[in-house]
Amino acid sequence: MSKLTGKSSQGDALSVRIKKSEAYFSFANKWSTVVLLVAILVIIGSFIWWLNIPLIEDMFTSSTITLIMVLGFQLYMGNSGILNWSYVGYVGIGAFAAAIFSMDPAVKALQLPTMYPFLVDLHLPFPLALIAGALVATLIAAVVAWPLMRLSDSVGAITQFALLIVFNVILAQWSQVTNGPRTFTLGHTRQTTLWVALGVAVIVIAAVYYFKESSLGLKLRATRDDRYAARSSGINMVATRYIGYVISAFIGGLAGGLFSHYILSITASSFYMQDLFVILSMLVIGGTMSVSGAFFGTLIVTLVRQGLRQAELGLTRSGFEASGATEIVLAILMIIFLIWQPNGITGGNEFSWSSITRFFRRVFRRGSNHT
Amino acid sequence: MNVEILIEFIINVLSMGSLYALISLGLVFIFGICQLINFAYGEYITISAYAFYFISVYTDISWPIMFLLIILAGVAVGYLSELVAFRPFRGRSLDALLVSSFAISVILQRIFQLGISPRSKAVSVPSFFNLNVSLFGVVTPLRNLLLIGVTFILLVVLLIIMKRTPLGIAMRGASENFMTARLMGVPANLVISVAFIISGVLAAVVAIFWSARTGSVEPFMGATPLLIGFIAIVIGGMHSLVGSVIGGYLYALVANVLSLVLPTSLLSFRDAIMFVIVISFLVLKPEGLVRGSYEEERVG
Numbered sequence: 001m002s003k004l005t006g007k008s009s010q011g012d013a014l015s016v017r018i019k020k021s022e023a024y025f026s027f028a029n030k031w032s033t034v035v036l037l038v039a040i041l042v043i044i045g046s047f048i049w050w051l052n053i054p055l056i057e058d059m060f061t062s063s064t065i066t067l068i069m070v071l072g073f074q075l076y077m078g079n080s081g082i083l084n085w086s087y088v089g090y091v092g093i094g095a096f097a098a099a100i101f102s103m104d105p106a107v108k109a110l111q112l113p114t115m116y117p118f119l120v121d122l123h124l125p126f127p128l129a130l131i132a133g134a135l136v137a138t139l140i141a142a143v144v145a146w147p148l149m150r151l152s153d154s155v156g157a158i159t160q161f162a163l164l165i166v167f168n169v170i171l172a173q174w175s176q177v178t179n180g181p182r183t184f185t186l187g188h189t190r191q192t193t194l195w196v197a198l199g200v201a202v203i204v205i206a207a208v209y210y211f212k213e214s215s216l217g218l219k220l221r222a223t224r225d226d227r228y229a230a231r232s233s234g235i236n237m238v239a240t241r242y243i244g245y246v247i248s249a250f251i252g253g254l255a256g257g258l259f260s261h262y263i264l265s266i267t268a269s270s271f272y273m274q275d276l277f278v279i280l281s282m283l284v285i286g287g288t289m290s291v292s293g294a295f296f297g298t299l300i301v302t303l304v305r306q307g308l309r310q311a312e313l314g315l316t317r318s319g320f321e322a323s324g325a326t327e328i329v330l331a332i333l334m335i336i337f338l339i340w341q342p343n344g345i346t347g348g349n350e351f352s353w354s355s356i357t358r359f360f361r362r363v364f365r366r367g368s369n370h371t
Numbered sequence: 372m373n374v375e376i377l378i379e380f381i382i383n384v385l386s387m388g389s390l391y392a393l394i395s396l397g398l399v400f401i402f403g404i405c406q407l408i409n410f411a412y413g414e415y416i417t418i419s420a421y422a423f424y425f426i427s428v429y430t431d432i433s434w435p436i437m438f439l440l441i442i443l444a445g446v447a448v449g450y451l452s453e454l455v456a457f458r459p460f461r462g463r464s465l466d467a468l469l470v471s472s473f474a475i476s477v478i479l480q481r482i483f484q485l486g487i488s489p490r491s492k493a494v495s496v497p498s499f500f501n502l503n504v505s506l507f508g509v510v511t512p513l514r515n516l517l518l519i520g521v522t523f524i525l526l527v528v529l530l531i532i533m534k535r536t537p538l539g540i541a542m543r544g545a546s547e548n549f550m551t552a553r554l555m556g557v558p559a560n561l562v563i564s565v566a567f568i569i570s571g572v573l574a575a576v577v578a579i580f581w582s583a584r585t586g587s588v589e590p591f592m593g594a595t596p597l598l599i600g601f602i603a604i605v606i607g608g609m610h611s612l613v614g615s616v617i618g619g620y621l622y623a624l625v626a627n628v629l630s631l632v633l634p635t636s637l638l639s640f641r642d643a644i645m646f647v648i649v650i651s652f653l654v655l656k657p658e659g660l661v662r663g664s665y666e667e668e669r670v671g
Contacts, residue, residue, distance in 0.1 A: 083466050147654045153465055154408050154609070158601060159653045162646040165598065169643035277477055284470060324481040331474040331481075338467050338474075339459045 032353035034209045037295050038202050041067075045198045057194050063302040064197040065258045067295065070282045071201075071208045072251030074294035076244050077283065079217055081224035084245070085160040085276065087252050089167030090137040092271030094253025095260035096171065096178050098133025099186050102126050102261065107187035114175045126191045130257040137253025141246045149241040164276070171268035178268060185265040192262035200258060204251055209291045211247065220244045274327075278305075281330045285337050287344025292351035297344060301330065378509045384623045386515035389522035390580055392619030394596050395603035396529075397573035399615040402604070403546035404566045406465060410472040411452055412600065413593025414479035415571055419445040419578035420494070420588040421487065427495045434497045442575040449571025450564060457567075461559075476593075483590035491589035500583050518580050525576065526616065529569070533612070538565060546610070598642075605649045608659025617660060 041064070048060045069091055077084045100108075101124045108120045124132055148159050171178050178184055211217045219240045222230040231237055260266050278301070286297015308326040316323065337344060349355065394416075401409045422444035426437045456475045460468045500514040533539035538561075544552040545562045553559050577596060582588050599622060607618020625648070629641055637644075652659070 081464075081466065083469055148650070151653060151657065154402070154406055154469075155653055155657055157465070157469055158408060158605060159650055161601070162605075162649045162653075166643045166646045166650070169640060169646075173639040173643075277473070280470065280473070324484045328478050328481045328485070331478045334474045335456060335471055338471055342463070342467060 030213060030350075030352070031209075033292060033350045034206050036351060036353070036356075037205050037292065040295075041198065041201060041205070045194060049194055059306065061192065061194045061197045061262060063298065064194075064201045065192065065255055065262060066279065066282070066302065067298045068197075068201050068204050068255040068258065069252065070279050070286075070294045070298045071204050071291065072248050072255060073279050074283055074288065074291060075208050075211055075251060076248035078288045078290070078294070079212060079220040079224060080241055080244055082241070083157050083160065084248065085157065086163040086167065087248065088271045088276045088279070089164045089171075090141060090249040090252035091256035091259070091275070092167065092171050092268060093140055094133045094137040094256030095266055095271065096133075096184065096256075097136035097253070098129050098257030099184065099260045099266065100177070101132045102129035102188075102191070103186055104188065111185055111187055112179050114179065116176045119177065126261065130254065130261070133257040134250050134253035137256065138246055138250040141249030145242055145245045145249075146238070149238045149245065164272075168268055168272050171271065181267070183265050183267050186260060188264075190262060190264060192258045197258055197262070200254065204254070205291065205295070208251070208294075211244075212291060216240065216243060277327070278330075281334045283344075284334050285344055287346035287348050289343060289348035290346050290350045293344045293346040293348070296346060296351070300345070304333075305330070375507075375509055378507050379511070380627065382506070382509065382511050382515060384620070384627050386518045387627070388620035388623035389518050390577060390619075391599050391603050391622050392616040393522055393525065393573050393577050394600040395607065395615040395619045395622075396612060397570040397577070398600045399604050399609065399612055400566045400570045400573070402609055403612070404542065404549065404563055405457065405461075405468070407457065407468045407472060408601075409570070410469070410597070411456075411475040411479065412570065412574060413595075413597030414476050415445055415448050415452075415574035415593075416578045416581065416596050417483060417588070417590065417593040418448045418479065419571075419575040420582040420592060421483065422575075423579060423582055424492050424494045424588045427497075428492075437497075438579060441579060442572055445571035445573075445575030445578070446568050447571070449567040449569075449574070453564060453567040458560075458563075461563075480590050480593075487590070489590060491587040491592075493587050494582050496583045496586065514580065514583050521576065521580075525573070529612075538562075542566065602645050602649050604659075605652050606659060608661040611659070611661040614659050614661030621660075 045060060045064070048056055051057075073084065073087050076082070076087070100119055101122055103111075103123070105120050105123055108115060112120075144163065148156070148163070151159050172181050174180065175182075212221075219230070219235045222233070222235060223237045223240060227237070256271070263270075282297040282301040283294055284297070285301055286295065287293025305326055308329055312323060312325055315325075341347070397415075398409060398412055401407055401412070419441050422441045423437075426432065426440055430437075432440075452475055456471050457468065460471055496514075500512070500517070502513040503510050504513050504516065505511075506516070531539075533543055541552065541557040542562050542565065544555065545557055545559075549559070552562075581592070581596060585592075603618035603622045604615045605618070606621055607616070608614025622645075626641070626645070629644065630638065633641065633644075
């Protein structure tokens, strides 16, 4: 018996050591995704900062904010497989809430005469206002979401869609809070600078990736892949989805706050179908199932959109009415991707160190075959 | 309560309800068979309305042929969109179908905006549509009564098709269990195409009466009927044709009552209230008022 245990303990030690090194490598490999994505973002950001051209800097800042939106969208939709229409509603709530928190009471009283007095008195510094705005979105998600998480498939999609319309109507009509259908103007200078957006994006990339790899994310992905198997393995589907949804709403609210402090004047209609369409196309083209998909989808669609926008402007200047052509191209691209490459350009995989080495090894092998 | 007001209220509810019943019927025909919530359905209505606009403004053919052409436009868009955007996704995830229908809807909207005009265009409605008739002392435009009549005829025709013809029976079978119906020899392509064609016909009829009421067409006009259709099918029951008709009439009733009862300060929130009703229906009674071939799909 003692011999046996002795032997086995020796064997165990060995296997533990192997497992440890494997775990180390897989850990490093897993986190290489975050490191690589952050590195790409920071390198592009620093380069653009070094170029010091205001127009390009603005473009980078706004697309970094969009990236945060898409990441939050991916967190729930990618892991749970539920098309979350209401997400842009939380972005809108975060945008308005953060703006209300950060504005100076005197400016508020001047700009928004219909506002409730207790809201006028609120005043927080920008970083706190940002978090407070995101927390408001989270709170609303936490209150409404629980019963909705029981619904899947088409019923679930209609519910989320209905929720988006409810949010939009309330944001567009509640003049005591959002200035109603009129434009809501933040009376101060731009506070979401390039570095603020970049910093938040770095944190969000790591957070979304950590969520995906955590046990909670794994459970959520299990509910996506096989509902019945997940439930029979003891996963509480409603609770798992609920937490994912609420976290997603937090990131959405954060992105909304950054957006309103970047663009400085917002209306409820900026958080509706059109924006949903843009972030949805980014996620679908990149690949819904991976964080890298959200990242590269945002990158590619942003570049495509900017290119098309310039072409559109050129056409309009030469006399053609071409506004809106960008959306047509994006929608067609999205359908093409859905038909032939339903997991997007990343194919549902993460961009990591091993994927790069594998790629180069394949290229090398192919090259040697030819020679 | 004044009798005339009551009659006017009833005529309003019946005519609006007929329109909404047709809208939701068009949605449910597709949903029943493909499980697809067709976001492009609003654009089917828009296309038919633009056909109405072009034919009525640029040609002077008589109105029966005009209506026939409008319905053909609806049929064409229903059939073609199925062929291009929905057939490649058969047997794939619901989300892909949903996203695809959303994309088709965006494409069509932008094409109208770009190709025709972003502003609204006035249609010229046949004059008998706006003829005022007096019914029990209430004056109402003839189109309201026409709408009620046309809806009644359409419902009877659809009822006969669904109950009596082999095609209708095949479609009902397919909406109950698509796989089993196929194993029994029901041709999937035919059934799905016919569902989209019927949906297109209904969209065209809706387009005629909708743009006759508003008097104009614009690229984004499909959004409102689409939302109404969503509400109506959820209330009535998404898996039942009868349910969707009931849902349409019920929506008209609730909307009319709300606009009478709600104080003006809350009137702008009417849509929000309607959709809160929708959400609570989906959570508490997801099968709707008429159960149909509903299967439990909730968890927890």
